[in-house]
Amino acid sequence: MEHLSGLAAKWASLDSDLAVGLDALKLALTAEQRGCLLRYLALLAHWNKAYNLTAIDQPEEMLARHLLDSLSVKGFLCGPLVMDSGTGAGLPGVPLAIAEPGLQFRLVDSNGKKVRFLRQVRRELGLDNIEPVHARLEALGPEPVPDTITARALAPLARLVDWHRTWLDQGARLLALKARVEENELKAVPDAYNVELVELEVPGLDARRCLAIITADSSRL
DSSP: OOOHHHHHHHHGGGHHHHHHHHHHTTOOOOHHHHHHHHHHHHHHHHHHHHHOOOSOOOHHHHIIIIIIHHHTTGGGOOOSEEEEETOTTTTTHHHHHHHOTTSEEEEEESOHHHHHHHHHHHHHHTOTTEEEEEOOGGGSOSOSOOSEEEEESOSOHHHHHHHHHHHHTTTOEEEEEESOOOHHHHHTSOTTEEEEEEEEOOTTOOSOEEEEEEEEOTTTO
16 A cells, blocks of 8 residues: 555645635644645545545545535534544544544444544544444444534435434534525424524535534423
């Protein structure tokens, strides 16, 4: 396997673009954190050849759609434990874990190949604050209860509520990253749950992005 330093060198030219994007998001990350983010992209590009992790393979597009899109919700995280549901190749969990080293992240996915990739990411990047978990959401036990749950383009809101009800009812907050949320999707969410919509502006991304923040309404449970 090509050494990680060699892979990362191919992506080093993106550092200035990454710095500009982070500035637009009003995020202050260190040079070490930026380098770690780019090494993650290098690993993603390399493993994608065998594991089919993402349909996006152009560096600039990966920077916007994977890194900056994920990091756009950093300010909405509550800790100390974050669960990234249906994490896939680690999005948004890995970029957020790099940006928030003081939080712990459980990266949950039912795809064995993607979880093996995430274990490699943890080893290569020394990310002790991520825990890749190979499991279906419905098979997970109720503990530990996450403070925040993230889900990126995973499912309609009502289905997300159903999958995460155990934790929502215990106070977890669900952050659902989506392209858009239609009225009928909102109406399908059970009345016992509140949904707040926030429009996101992701640098370098022309497409609309929306964050749905879902919490349980304790008075209706």
